[in-house]
Amino acid sequence: MPTLQLTRKTPSERLGKILAYILSAPVMALILVFIVSATLLKEMESSWPWVGVTTLFVSFIPLAGYLIPQFLKTTKKNRRIQRRISFLSSLISFSLGAVTLWLANAPRILMIITFCYVAVCYSLAFVNLFYKASGHAAGVAGPAVIYLFLYGLKALPVLILIPLIMWARVKEQEHSFGQTVVGAIISAFATFLVIRLL
Numbered sequence: 001m002p003t004l005q006l007t008r009k010t011p012s013e014r015l016g017k018i019l020a021y022i023l024s025a026p027v028m029a030l031i032l033v034f035i036v037s038a039t040l041l042k043e044m045e046s047s048w049p050w051v052g053v054t055t056l057f058v059s060f061i062p063l064a065g066y067l068i069p070q071f072l073k074t075t076k077k078n079r080r081i082q083r084r085i086s087f088l089s090s091l092i093s094f095s096l097g098a099v100t101l102w103l104a105n106a107p108r109i110l111m112i113i114t115f116c117y118v119a120v121c122y123s124l125a126f127v128n129l130f131y132k133a134s135g136h137a138a139g140v141a142g143p144a145v146i147y148l149f150l151y152g153l154k155a156l157p158v159l160i161l162i163p164l165i166m167w168a169r170v171k172e173q174e175h176s177f178g179q180t181v182v183g184a185i186i187s188a189f190a191t192f193l194v195i196r197l198l
Contacts, residue, residue: 016171023165025090025139026063030055032143033113036150041107050101054110057097058117065089087135091125094118109150112198116142119190127186134175134183140165141184145191 009017021027033055041047066086094117101111120142127133140161147155166180175183 012171013173016168019164019168020136020172020174023136023140023161023168024063024066025135026059026066028139028143029062029117030059032146033058033110036109036113036146040109040150047107050106050110053100053104053106054097054114057093057100058114061093062086062090065093083135087121087125087128090117091121094121108198112195113146115198116146116191116194119194120187123186123190124183127182131182132175132179133186134166134169134180136165136169137162137175137180137183138187140187142187142191145188146195149195 033051037047037051041051065088068085094114098111098114098118100106101114120138124133124135124138144155144158144162147158162184166177166184169175169180170177
């Protein structure tokens with residue numbers, strides 16, 4: 001009769017998993033939108049509907065796409081399916097959000113944030129055809145660039161989150177260090193490009 005072997009995670013692996021949830025792209029997007037809205041939007045009371053629409057498309061829908069597949073039985077095949085569902089839901093949601101905010105003439109800063117997420121997601125989709133870049137690292141690096149553009153040197157402490165999420169993903173054995181670096185670079189460059197163009 002075969003015996004069931006349970007692999008116990010080390011404390012560092014458990015910490016890595018916790019950090020991966022806390023620093024996931026939907027959570028980072030939610031924090032970004034609320035910080036930017038609270039500090040930079042004029043006439044904040046009339047802007048709250050736009051804040052709600054933006055968080056729906058860049059955070060809540062992608063978060064659902066990230067969490068719902070977690071209920072699948074954990075196998076190597078299912079983990080690939082989980083990643084694809086999560087990525088596809090984000091891609092569709094970001095795109096719909098960008099179009100909606102643009103057509104409705106939403107506050108410019110919220111449109112820029114949404115278009116940054118679109119650019120990062122499509123860039124990752126292309127690169128992932130050839131190389132498994134880290135979406136988690138991308139989800140932290142993009143907002144970090146936005147914070148730096150908006151708040152300057154005061155936002156420098158945010159940069160510590162990038163190596164933190166890299167460490168977490170490597171500890172979880174979800175990515176190599178190189179894959180996290182590539183994900184962060186792609187996201188930072190795509191975000192920078194969108195900000196400069198818009």
